[in-house]
Amino acid sequence: MIPDLHDKLRLELIIESPALRRAEDILSEANVHGWTVLPAISGFDGRRRWSRGTDISTATDMVVLICVGDENILLPLLSKLHTLLKRHIGVLDIMKVQVLRDAEF
Numbered sequence: 865m866i867p868d869l870h871d872k873l874r875l876e877l878i879i880e881s882p883a884l885r886r887a888e889d890i891l892s893e894a895n896v897h898g899w900t901v902l903p904a905i906s907g908f909d910g911r912r913r914w915s916r917g918t919d920i921s922t923a924t925d926m927v928v929l930i931c932v933g934d935e936n937i938l939l940p941l942l943s944k945l946h947t948l949l950k951r952h953i954g955v956l957d958i959m960k961v962q963v964l965r966d967a968e969f
Contacts, residue, residue: 869962872969873938877929877945878904879954884927890944891931897969899931909953926953932961932969 877887884901891899904926906915916925931938938958945956963969 870966874932874961881925883952902928
C-alpha cells in the first residue's frame with residue numbers, strides 16, 4: 865500500500881554565500897518551517913567554469929538553499945528572492961513535489 869502523498873513546492877536557490885543570510889531572512893520572515901543549505905562544488909554559467917575554493921576568499925563560493933513548503937507560503941516569496949538575485953549571482957527554480965509527511969512542511 866502506498867501512503868498518502870501531499871502536494872508541495874520545492875524551492876532551490878543557488879546563490880553566492882555572502883547573500884545566504886539575506887535569503888534565509890526572507891524565508892524566516894515568511895514563517896517557512898525549515899530549509900537545508902549545501903555547498904555548491906562547481907558549475908558552469910554559460911561563459912566560464914567555476915569551482916569552490918579556487919579563490920583567495922570564500923566570498924565567491926556558491927551555496928544551494930533548498931526548502932519545501934506550501935504554495936501559499938512559497939509563491940509570495942518570489943518577488944523578494946527576485947530582488948535579491950538582481951544584486952547577487954544566483955539561480956532560482958521551483959518545482960512541484962509530493963511528500964510523505966505533510967506535518968514536516
